[in-house]
Each structure stands twice: as C-alpha cells, then as structure tokens.
Amino acid sequence: MDKSSKPKRPSIPEPVKRELWIKSGGRCEFRGCNKYLYMDGVTKQPRNLSNIAHIVSWTSNGPRGNKDSEKLATDISNLMLTCAEHNHLIDDDKYVDEYPIELLQRYKREHEERIFRVTGMGQNYGARIVKMWSQIQNQIPQMSDKDIGEAIHPYYPLEEPLNIDLTQLEDVMAATKQIKKIVDLHMLSDKKQERYCIFIMAKIPYACYLGYILGNKVKSNTFQYFRDSQNWKWKDTEAGHFCTIQPDNENMMNSEVNLLVEVSGKIDLKLVPSNICYHIQADVPGFLFIQSLKQVIEFQIKFRELLSTIREKHGEDSKINLFLAIPNPIAFEIGRTIMKNIDPTIILYDKVADKVNYEQIMVLHERIRE
Ligand SMILES: [Zn+2]
Structure with a gap:
C-alpha cells in the first residue's frame, strides 16, 4: 500500500477527548x-503532553486491528490517555x-476505577505517612513508597512522607534524640x-520510643x-489471641518486677534478672502471629490492663523491667499505651551485641513524683 492511499486517522471528537481526560485524571493509563500529562517536567508550566492510544488500532491492519477497527476508532472504551513513551509501546506492531x-x-x-475512587x-x-527505619x-531495610501508599487506603497521602532515618546512628541515645527532634x-x-x-x-x-x-x-x-x-496491608483473617500470666499473690511486696512480652517468640527466663515475672503472650508465638489490626x-487493651494491675499490686513507685520479643507495630503500641502521669517507671531491656543476657538499654518511662 503506498502512502497516499493510507486512510487518514479519524479525529477524535472533543466530547470524547474531554471524557477521557476526566476518566484518566490527566495521567498516563x-x-x-x-x-x-498536563505539566512540563522542567518548567512546571501547563503543557499538554498527552497522546491518545488505540487499544484496537483504527485500521484493521494496524496493531491489534480487526473488523471492528473503524467502529472503535473514536470510541471511548477503546482509547487510552498515555505519555509519549507508552503511546509508542501501544502503537508499535513489535509489542x-x-x-x-x-x-x-x-x-x-x-486506572479509571482508581481515579474515580481516589x-x-x-x-x-x-493522612501523613511517617517512615522510620534503622539498621x-x-x-538497611528497604521500604517501598508504592507498597506503603497502597496500604493506607482509604486514606491518601498528604505531601511527602516524613522520614526518620536512623541508619547512621549507632547507639540508643543518638537514635532517641533524633526521633524526638523530628x-x-x-x-x-x-x-x-x-x-x-x-x-x-x-x-x-x-x-x-516513637510510640511513647x-x-x-x-x-x-x-x-x-x-x-x-x-x-x-492488614489482613482480615481471624487470627490468634493474647493471654496474660501473673505471679502468685505471695510475692506482691516486690518493688521491681519483670514484664515479658512474647509475641514473635518466647523469652528465655534464664537470661533475664531474677525478679517475679508477668507475661503477656501470643497463644501461639511466632513471626507471623500478628495478621490483623484487631489483634x-x-x-x-490487655497490655493496658496489665500495667494497671502491676501498679495496683506493687505501688506506683515500683519499677517495671520490660523484655520484648515483638514486631514493630506492637512495640509502637506499647510506647503509646504507657500513661505518663500514672504508670510506674519502665526500663527497657534488650540483648546488646554479642552478649547473651538481656541488659538495661534505656529508661523508656520515668515516673515523675509530684
Ligand atoms: Zn506512561
């Protein structure tokens, strides 16, 4: 076929173009x-960068062309608003x-369903996204902004995420200082x-600490x-529950107690100081235990109750040593649940470097006496 006999691409009527712009949100589909597609990438001035690609080519011998080509040439259901790059992919026989x-x-x-929903x-x-990461x-963990954006539905992100990058800070003091500053x-x-x-x-x-x-x-x-x-993305599946274990009543005079939170695993009692122990634990501890927001x-609720029980039994001047085998969201909730004017002092323990026993690493909460 010589060029002169090639049919001219039918122009797309303005109302169809308008509908496509609205349905696509002005973005490549x-x-x-x-x-x-309505802003110059460099000057940031308004500029129409759009192309309109045909899913079924407007000629029967074009890419994906068929007997309906002529009918579909200006049909909204057959048109995609795209950037130049992707217009090229769609309009090339090779692909x-x-x-x-x-x-x-x-x-x-x-694309159009998402634009409609959003x-x-x-x-x-x-909502504002807060990302915090450390070694x-x-x-250095990888956190994809795309995965994060998808998880917050039905919320949508406002502005840029707030980043709390702790990867260059090696000790707890420096890290907590940085968290507090931000x-x-x-x-x-x-x-x-x-x-x-x-x-x-x-x-x-x-x-x-961030939760606190x-x-x-x-x-x-x-x-x-x-x-x-x-x-x-949080799951809706029915998942496991928590139980609390409290020591016998005879030891209630102790002013220093251990509180073990065992969600992703169990904590070896031989590695913690010899105080009486309270436990809050998953019925089946493991790395995949936490599945849903309900948990x-x-x-x-159970952690809050346990803190109140300890305060009632041991007095507000007692001291709680906290040992944690938990994932990040539970750690955040622990911090958030502590009541600053009420709860006894809470000391956080962790395993430091290659040492076997748990060691005191920070005062998470200090009860201020009036
Ligand atoms: Zn594109």
Missing part, C-alpha cells in the same frame, strides 16, 4: 506509569504480543491535627510489613 487487547483494557479499567474521597481522608542486624519539629508542633500512618522497620526500642513520645497526642494508625505477602487493639 499504562499500568505503573501514572505520569501527570502486540506482549500487550494484547485484554491486558490494555485491564490497564485502562484499573478523587471521590472526602477531604478528611488525607537491623547490620542490614517528632517535636514536624509532628507535635503541627496544629492541623493530621492523621499519621506509621511505618517502622527499626530496632524494637526505637519503635517503643507520640502517645495520644496525635491520631495514628500503625502498619506492619508482611514477609509472606510482601506488603503492608493490635486486643493487645493494647
């Missing part, structure tokens, strides 16, 4: 791209096998009463990274 009709239709549908959210669904066993500066001074979505991949004492200094001063939701599904709430 190719899965994973989402590029905003037809890789991107068949059904796949492109799915990209379009998923733009339909009320204003009070905005864990000499590794929290004071960016969270507690914030008068907007925003909601915070908290994502932590850090040493457990740091997560406790935030307390109930801000609205917060915690998240957990699931190694099995490799995302941060976090159940934990919070």
